[in-house]
Amino acid sequence: MFNGKRLSLARKRQKLTAKELAEKAGVSPVTITRLETGQNQADSGTLEKLAEVLGYPVQFFFKEDPALLSAEIVSFRSLSSMTAKERNAALSAGDNGVEVYEWLENRYNLPALDLPYFDPELTPEAAADALRQHWGLSYQPIANMMKLVEAKGIRVLGLEETTANVDAFSFWQNDKAYVFLNSFKSAERSIFDTAHELGHLVLHRHGQTSGADEDTRTAEVEANRFASAFLMPxxxxxxxxxxxxxxxxxxxxxxxxxxxxxxxxxxxxxxxxxxxxxxxxxxxxxxxxxRGYRTSEPDGIPRETSVLWGKVLSQLWAERKSLVDVADELSLPMTEVERLLFFILPQHGTDNQGGEVRRSKLSIVK
Known part of the structure; x- marks a missing residue:
């Protein structure tokens, strides 16, 4: 059965209002509203036109309900600097990212989540130290932040947006932890962003991080303090x-x-x-x-990339499959899968230093 929530997700991901989608598809805004609210079912002609305009496969609109993330549970840095379209597009990217990882979890044995609950009365610095000790990191520098959080079961994806207003964000969904990283940042700032979002996951596990402006600012300061202490003991x-x-x-x-x-x-x-x-x-x-260090890092380090997804793609290549097959199985546009993964993947089969990527295998769920 046609799922109106899927239509709403795809529309918001493409930053379109109901009126704008209606104009592009040659239907009335009322038709879009009725389809999204489940009052009407789409006829084949309307459905094909909507799919064409949105760039989503027809099968996408017949899947079960998406996660439908809300701004209240997602750690957006500043809602005031984001337009409603940018916020909704980012939330829709999160919904699609959850489905990508559900697909992955059904096929591979992923690392189990190792993110213990800490006393909420701990200061951010104390929580950072406690997590370091739990993970056996002592006080040494972290060689690869993305590799570390992936190994601890945190699900990392990229955020290839066309605006710098949408920063990195994180959220909990069904007791699983997610981090989305923005491609606009330098390698150093992306590492800090990863630690910052880790701070949100640890410190604000059951609380809102995107509510009132004062609450948001407090949560952001706490996450920054956590990241600073975690990266630089x-x-x-x-x-x-x-x-x-x-x-x-x-x-x-x-x-x-x-x-x-x-x-x-x-x-x-x-x-x-x-x-x-x-x-x-x-x-x-x-x-x-x-010297130019306020907005960039002129002598920056190589960008971190995903070890987990490097292994997944190596396994797919061994099976003569590619991201096209992943997109087909998920009924997602290929462009959307690329946007979720491009930023965190080694490019052209090389690591950040230009060396060959080692293609280790994940174990496949039977």
Whole structure:
């Protein structure tokens, strides 16, 4: 049976209002509303036209209800900077991402989720330290953040949007944790984003992160504090950084923790016992900004990519299959599967340093 919720999802993913879709498909806005609310069933001619306009296979509209994520459970950074179309498109990408992972889970044995519940009274820094200890990380720098969270069962996908207003986000769905990363960021900022969203998953597991502006700001500050402490443990920072800190020293030292220069400067100024005074912090930030480090990382590190999806594609290739087959099985547009995976996949069979990708196998569920 035709599923109007699927029509609504596809429309929002393509950033169209009901009126805009109606005009493109040559039907009335009332028809779209009635189809989406389940009051009417689509005839074959209307359905084919809608599928053509939206770029979705006809079979997509006959699948069961999607997850239908809401803004209240998704960790959007700032709803005020997003248009309704951008927010709805991102939520629809999340819905499609959930289905991609459901498809994956039905075929492969994925890593089990290892994200324990911590006392909500813990400070973000204490929660970061507790998770590091739980995962046996000690205080050493994390060599690959995306590989780490995937190994702990967190489901990572990319977010290939045409706007910088939609930032990375995360959510819980059916006791599974998801992180979506924005392709607009530098490699260092994507690593911090991963840790930031991990912070939301740990700190705000049962709470809203996109409600009132004040609540959102508080949640964002907490997630930033978690990410900063998780990536740059105070013990390691104090052991490695000298007393006299300059912008040049930060540019050299940031490579150890694989973070942006601004993130390291912030961490040094916000330790339990700060290593930078407020005046020193402002001065260094001004200097780093003049050198182009406020919005980018001129001497950046290679971008992290997904180990899990690299293995999945290697297995598919061994079976003479590709992402086209994945899209067909999911009844999703190929472009949508590419948008979810392109950012996190090694390109052209190479890793970030240009070396050959090792194609390890996942075990297949029988």
């Amino acid at each position: 105070e013990e390691d920072v104090r052991a490695r950084m000298p007393r006299l800190i300059t912008a040049d020293l930060i540019l050299r030292a940031k490579k150890r923790w694989r973070v942006s220069a601004m993130a390291l400067a912030y961490r040094l100024a916000h330790l339990t016992k700060p290593m930078l005074s407020e005046w020193q912090y402002r001065s260094i930030c001004i200097e780093l900004g003049k």
